[in-house]
Amino acid sequence: MTMKDAFVSYIRNLQDRICTRLEEIDGLARFQEDLWKRPQGGGGRTRVIANGAVFEKGGVNISEVHGELPKSMQDYFGVKDAHFFACGLSLVLHPVNPMVPTVHANWRYFEMYDPEGNLVDQWFGGGQDLTPYYLFDEDAIHFHQVCKTACDAHDPMFYPNYKHRCDTYFYNSHRKEARGIGGLFFDYLKATESRSMQDWYDFVTTVGDSFLDAYVPIVEKRQSHAFAKAHRDWQEIRRGRYVEFNLVHDKGTLFGLKTDGRIESILMSLPPKVQWVYDHLPAAGSEEARLLEVLQNPKDWV
Amino acid sequence: MTMKDAFVSYIRNLQDRICTRLEEIDGLARFQEDLWKRPQGGGGRTRVIANGAVFEKGGVNISEVHGELPKSMQDYFGVKDAHFFACGLSLVLHPVNPMVPTVHANWRYFEMYDPEGNLVDQWFGGGQDLTPYYLFDEDAIHFHQVCKTACDAHDPMFYPNYKHRCDTYFYNSHRKEARGIGGLFFDYLKATESRSMQDWYDFVTTVGDSFLDAYVPIVEKRQSHAFAKAHRDWQEIRRGRYVEFNLVHDKGTLFGLKTDGRIESILMSLPPKVQWVYDHLPAAGSEEARLLEVLQNPKDWV
Numbered sequence: 240m241t242m243k244d245a246f247v248s249y250i251r252n253l254q255d256r257i258c259t260r261l262e263e264i265d266g267l268a269r270f271q272e273d274l275w276k277r278p279q280g281g282g283g284r285t286r287v288i289a290n291g292a293v294f295e296k297g298g299v300n301i302s303e304v305h306g307e308l309p310k311s312m313q314d315y316f317g318v319k320d321a322h323f324f325a326c327g328l329s330l331v332l333h334p335v336n337p338m339v340p341t342v343h344a345n346w347r348y349f350e351m352y353d354p355e356g357n358l359v360d361q362w363f364g365g366g367q368d369l370t371p372y373y374l375f376d377e378d379a380i381h382f383h384q385v386c387k388t389a390c391d392a393h394d395p396m397f398y399p400n401y402k403h404r405c406d407t408y409f410y411n412s413h414r415k416e417a418r419g420i421g422g423l424f425f426d427y428l429k430a431t432e433s434r435s436m437q438d439w440y441d442f443v444t445t446v447g448d449s450f451l452d453a454y455v456p457i458v459e460k461r462q463s464h465a466f467a468k469a470h471r472d473w474q475e476i477r478r479g480r481y482v483e484f485n486l487v488h489d490k491g492t493l494f495g496l497k498t499d500g501r502i503e504s505i506l507m508s509l510p511p512k513v514q515w516v517y518d519h520l521p522a523a524g525s526e527e528a529r530l531l532e533v534l535q536n537p538k539d540w541v
Numbered sequence: 542m543t544m545k546d547a548f549v550s551y552i553r554n555l556q557d558r559i560c561t562r563l564e565e566i567d568g569l570a571r572f573q574e575d576l577w578k579r580p581q582g583g584g585g586r587t588r589v590i591a592n593g594a595v596f597e598k599g600g601v602n603i604s605e606v607h608g609e610l611p612k613s614m615q616d617y618f619g620v621k622d623a624h625f626f627a628c629g630l631s632l633v634l635h636p637v638n639p640m641v642p643t644v645h646a647n648w649r650y651f652e653m654y655d656p657e658g659n660l661v662d663q664w665f666g667g668g669q670d671l672t673p674y675y676l677f678d679e680d681a682i683h684f685h686q687v688c689k690t691a692c693d694a695h696d697p698m699f700y701p702n703y704k705h706r707c708d709t710y711f712y713n714s715h716r717k718e719a720r721g722i723g724g725l726f727f728d729y730l731k732a733t734e735s736r737s738m739q740d741w742y743d744f745v746t747t748v749g750d751s752f753l754d755a756y757v758p759i760v761e762k763r764q765s766h767a768f769a770k771a772h773r774d775w776q777e778i779r780r781g782r783y784v785e786f787n788l789v790h791d792k793g794t795l796f797g798l799k800t801d802g803r804i805e806s807i808l809m810s811l812p813p814k815v816q817w818v819y820d821h822l823p824a825a826g827s828e829e830a831r832l833l834e835v836l837q838n839p840k841d842w843v
Binding site for chain 1: 575589591598600715716777781784785788789795798799804805808809811812813814815816817818819820
């Protein structure tokens with residue numbers, strides 16, 4: 240089996256596993272599936288959940304697209320007349336309860352071909368990261384510990400490297416604060432003398448397999464936590480920062496918007512209800528202020 | 542009096558006039574004023590209204606800033622070691638009632654100097670545009686008629702030109718729809734053989750003076766209009782498109798975010814409460830669908 244076929248088969252299966260588990264947890268809402276085709280080649284399977292008991296809005300999407308490399312990407316990669324294949328799973332979950340963090344994950348594989356159809360480049364990318372509204376240290380430690388365990392099975396340098404890249408990437412530079420408390424981010428994982436594409440496949444699928452272990456125990460622990468309107472307001476204000484990151488800084492989102500991607504699949508990442516309050520500042524010493532301190536100074540959790 | 546001093550004095554006075562009139566209309570909320578200084582030179586007077594009877598959130602801000610031209614703007618204008626002065630009034634109003642449109646306006650003046658401090662370039666820019674959630678044709682006609690009258694006092698070509706530029710600029714290309722029903726947009730209004738900077742000053746201040754006449758009658762007509770939760774949901778969903786435009790496409794916002802502008806003054810334009818609903822489509826033949834049709838095909842209102 241080619242790497243391409245192997246990874247497509249992996250993400251299809253992973254999408255099923257994740258959706259099944261999330262529906263069990265929610266108990267009320269079910270994922271709605273949209274199959275879509277890309278006019279220039281390929282398509283996707285978007286699955287969206289909304290107005291659940293646990294998940295207010297979320298999407299777990301896969302796509303497999305191919306064709307001529309769009310002009311803007313040819314320029315970006317410095318190639319001409321290239322063709323490509325890309326596939327990946329992308330998910331974002333926005334829970335109802337402000338004590339349950341938002342989570343984002345993505346695992347993807349890319350191939351590039353010359354005009355004769357010869358494979359000239361290939362790589363994996365992805366990661367997973369957590370965005371809490373209230374900070375429970377034990378949840379942050381649990382999430383990062385699962386990320387670290389997945390990484391350590393392959394190389395002890397992976398966790399520190401990809402944790403650092405996650406803190407650097409998911410950063411709202413205009414606010415001088417991180418989007419959340421991080422996790423893993425990696426890209427352009429290519430074959431080297433010491434590591435084959437199969438090694439990278441094994442690594443990325445280990446991370447993908449770790450997702451439910453990283454997130455589900457946190458949801459189960461916090462989903463019945465009591466909350467008041469003030470907690471919910473804070474969650475909606477912080478969701479505004481999530482929107483700001485995705486629309487101003489996220490390369491994947493902007494790339495999709497500027498190259499005629501499927502808008503609704505790209506923007507399913509945006510939260511359901513959001514507030515912007517002028518110059519909102521949490522009270523000194525509050526739980527809200529403690530979250531901001533950590534977002535301004537990313538911590539080593541494990 | 543220099544052009545700079547004249548325009549600064551004009552926007553200070555206009556800010557007072559607009560805020561006074563809007564407070565009269567609201568009857569409940571008052572503008573809160575924040576004076577701020579820019580470390581590299583200049584500052585501003587931000588005035589924000591929130592949780593009013595008519596205005597859910599709004600800002601009417603002036604700024605007067607000067608100093609070395611930021612590196613990114615030097616590159617943009619193709620100049621070196623330039624200094625600048627910029628001043629302007631910028632306003633956005635988000636009403637409570639979905640039958641009352643959101644409005645945006647901006648009038649600004651820019652000067653550029655060589656390293657010896659000689660004035661090497663100067664221009665005006667700005668405009669005003671309307672974003673309804675429900676379309677009352679007579680309101681759209683009224684707004685555009687006031688814009689046209691202000692333009693026609695100076696040149697019969699201004700209204701068609703600046704109306705067209707407004708439709709082109711305030712466009713969510715990723716949605717293939719306009720942000721609203723337009724108005725006026727102009728930039729780089731510079732002295733020519735047939736038109737002096739004083740002529741442009743007279744034109745821009747005529748437009749500034751027309752703002753209350755363009756917007757206030759619409760507010761007065763619609764502010765007591767009955768509405769249901771479904772209208773409010775639609776307003777919040779459409780406000781999401783407003784956020785998408787401002788964060789993805791608006792050059793002024795992105796420039797501010799990427800050059801260390803005062804974040805809270807820049808992002809006061811974002812609506813107070815917003816929704817993103819996956820793949821939301823209004824029912825065929827509904828008022829909501831009629832709005833979308835007009836946004837997808839900008840009309841000539843006068």
